Amino acid sequence: MTGIIPSAGARRAITVSVMLAAMMNSLDTTIANVALPHIQGSVAASADEISWVLTSYIVAAAIVTPLTGWLADRLGRKTVLVWSIIGFTAASGLCGLATNLQEIVLFRLLQGVFGASLQPMSQATMLDMAPPGEQAQAMGLWSMAALLGPILGPTVGGWLTESFTWRWVFFINLPFGIIAALGVSAFMTSQPQAEPRPFDLFGFGMLGLAVACLQLLLDRGQTQDWFSSTEICIYAGGILFFGYLFVVHILTAERPFLDVALFENRNYILGCLIGFLLVIMLFGTLALIPSMLERLMGYPVVLTGIVTAPRGIGSMITMGTSGYTLKRFDPRLVMTVGFLLAAFSLFQMSGLSLGMDARLLVISGFLQGMGSGMIFVSLSLLSFGTLSSKLRNQGTAMFTLVRNVGAAAGISILQILSVRASASVHSRLVENIRPDNPVLGRAVPGFDFHNPVAVAAMNGQIDRQAAMVSYVDVYWLLFIVTLMGMPLVLLLRAPRTAMTPDQQIHME
Known part of the structure; x- marks a missing residue:
């Protein structure tokens, strides 16, 4: 060329x-x-x-x-x-x-x-x-x-x-x-x-399916709670299966897709x-x-x-x-x-x-x-x-x-x-928010644990810090x-x- x-x-x-x-x-x-x-x-x-x-x-x-x-x-x-x-x-x-x-x-x-x-x-x-x-x-x-x-x-x-x-x-x-x-x-x-x-349909198909499964896993994993979801497990299986077929194909085919x-x-x-x-x-x-x-x-x-x-x-x-x-x-x-x-x-x-x-x-x-x-x-x-x-x-x-x-x-x-x-930091911080904690008493004197508005405000601050x-x-x-x-x-x-x-x- x-x-x-x-x-x-x-x-x-x-x-x-x-x-x-x-x-x-x-x-x-x-x-x-x-x-x-x-x-x-x-x-x-x-x-x-x-x-x-x-x-x-x-x-x-x-x-x-x-x-x-x-x-x-x-x-x-x-x-x-x-x-x-x-x-x-x-x-x-x-x-x-x-x-x-x-x-x-x-x-x-x-x-x-x-x-x-x-x-x-x-x-x-x-x-x-x-x-x-x-x-x-x-x-x-x-x-x-x-x-x-x-x-x-x-x-x-x-x-x-x-x-x-x-x-x-x-x-x-x-x-x-x-x-x-x-x-x-x-x-x-x-x-x-x-x-x-020549167009290698099988190679392209396997690569496309593997990449599609990977992108779906990454994009939907957070909302579906990752591998506790059947949907995400299916995507992970697709990545391994189609990815394996693609790698084997490009290493053995005479004119592979890549x-x-x-x-x-x-x-x-x-x-x-x-x-x-x-x-x-x-x-x-x-x-x-x-x-x-x-x-x-x-x-x-x-x-x-x-x-x-x-x-x-x-x-x-x-x-x-x-x-x-x-x-x-x-x-x-x-x-x-x-x-x-x-x-x-x-x-x-x-x-x-x-x-x-x-x-x-x-x-x-x-x-x-x-x-x-x-x-x-x-x-x-x-x-x-x-x-x-x-x-x-x-x-x-x-x-x-x-x-x-x-x-x-x-x-x-x-x-x-x-x-x-x-979530981990929040749980550790909440452990110390209790009436018998003298540090909390000095930092927030008079805090009312029975007041839902005060408790919600405190939890909001803990959320921000965490x-x-x-x-x-x-x-x-x-x-x-x-x-x-x-x-x-x-x-x-x-x-x-x-x-x-x-x-x-x-x-x-």
């Missing part, structure tokens, strides 16, 4: 278009969360029913993401991107027009199907059209779109919901989708694959592992902080968005300057500094308390944003810098899938740890996980400094 680097004007137009596509997709992973209570009231759904608005999108995207690499190889990347943007934009409009639960769940499922290819194909496009020596800058720009979406999603979603209606969290995609579709269609060239791989050469590239495998740990740290804190601020500190939605905004500013700074930084420093060194910043921010967050002001959160969020940006851009460059361009469509698709699974796993695991730690202790414990755990991920950087190979014939830039 050979090709040419687009002109500077075409590169700029394509860059804007694919960044808008990636931003739309990443924004939709979190923007609907804030509007969920409003949607629930509008369509008269129960708490369990409304959760399918999120679950349908997540599961559909997880199943289709591995398929996007094969589709791009078969049909051409431009064709896949254009139709994915059109389908995602149309589904977004239909979500905003939905009048009942069944409609919005169906349209969210379509959003997931069409949105699955937006991030991997936009990343592959940015890598392929970047001139030699400018891939770091390209990955910095793409990373801004991929990471800022989840960071800004709660803020944008809260503002749209409060200022207009929940329908605008979907309508906001329409102008950006139209611009992205027109830009990709007008400026991106299409080249057919010389030797398209090219085994992907798993022979050390940087790519390590990149997937580090990316998995990164999104646990990033999305875990993103999921916990708004809940902590709103439930324990009484922050309104808009103020929560303002307090968490410095995280996005820090990411923008390091991603925006990555082209300059990575030309002068080894990406492994930059990634190590990013890990240190992220770890230090989590160490700071382990000192949070109910009596704090917003300053500590602003500083730690800014540092974590800077660290995440340094890690993510360097990781993308190292993961794909040694990977053949023939494997780039499949590689970016699986890279995205691993990140998405990591984000879902991180949120689910940290939430269950937080809930259980809070929840805060559980959040601090989780931040300590994330601090340790981040430190554990640092040695993996030492195993990465330095990226190539020159383009090989196999890496000749092409547009598919």
Whole structure:
């Protein structure tokens, strides 16, 4: 496969278009969360029913993401991107027009199907059209779109919901989708694959079923009380059964769904592992902080968005300057500094308390944003810098899938740890709330154990203290996980400094 680097004007137009596509997709992973209570009231759904608005999108995207690499190889990347943007934009409009639960769940499922290819194909496009020596800058720009979406999603979603209606969290995609579709269609060239791989239906089916079971387990585990539920046990069995069949198939089939050469590239495998740990740290804190601020500190939605905004500013700074930084420093060194910043921010967050002001959160969020940006851009460059361009469509698709699974796993695991730690701390604190405790008598003189209002107020304060202790414990755990991920950087190979014939830039 050979090709040419687009002109500077075409590169700029394509860059804007694919960044808008990636931003739309990443924004939709979190923007609907804030509007969920409003949607629930509008369509008269129960708490369990409304959760399918999120679950349908997540599961559909997880199943289709591995398929996007094969589709791009078969049909051409431009064709896949254009139709994915059109389908995602149309589904977004239909979500905003939905009048009942069944409609919005169906349209969210379509959003997931069409949105699955937006991030991997936009990343592959940015890598392929970047001139030699400018891939770091390209990955910095793409990373801004991929990471800022989840960071800004709660803020944008809260503002749209409060200022207009929940329908605008979907309508906001329409102008950006139209611009992205027109830009990709007008400026991106299409080249057919010389030797398209045959479609491995069995391999795709087994992988899709295993991933669907995993996402359903992670998404519904908390509400179904995990493995005490028959439903969750069925999902766990499906993960093991379908996952086993998939692994055996790709190791024995002549032309499996995934090219085994992907798993022979050390940087790519390590990149997937580090990316998995990164999104646990990033999305875990993103999921916990708004809940902590709103439930324990009484922050309104808009103020929560303002307090968490410095995280996005820090990411923008390091991603925006990555082209300059990575030309002068080894990406492994930059990634190590990013890990240190992220770890230090989590160490700071382990000192949070109910009596704090917003300053500590602003500083730690800014540092974590800077660290995440340094890690993510360097990781993308190292993961794909040694990977053949023939494997780039499949590689970016699986890279995205691993990140998405990591984000879902991180949120689910940290939430269950937080809930259980809070219950444990609450039980220990309640043990000391008794009339014969002299410490309680000095702290709250005259407390009436027979007054239900006073007892309820005391229990509310215990709930807040227990929840805060559980959040601090989780931040300590994330601090340790981040430190554990640092040695993996030492195993990465330095990226190539020159383009090989196999890496000749092409547009598919």
